[in-house]
Amino acid sequence: MNVLEKDRQLAEKIMGFAALCLRQARLEWLHGQLDEAERWAKEFLRCKRDLDELVRKKEEHDKLVQLVEVMKERGIDIAIVMRKGNE
Secondary structure: OOOOHHHHHHHHHHHHHHHHHHHHHHHHHHOOOHHHHHHHHHHHHHHHHHHHHHHHHHHHHHHHHHHHHHHHHOOOOHHHHHHHHHO
16 A cells, blocks of 8 residues: 555554445345445445545655655755745
């Protein structure tokens, strides 16, 4: 899973719960409990959105790291840029 290291444990918990949601949705579907199956499916989709957000955060982080590397390669002192931004 492509998430920040600090988010890895949370992502794993979300994935585990998402798998449970799918199993429960299937069981409810097989037992003819369509409203309950739908509720579990919605919980799965909520987990999917949460995981997508963690992946998006990692992608944003990676872009910022890449930008800093490009700035360093061009001789731009990131500390000065950061100070200028805070003034």
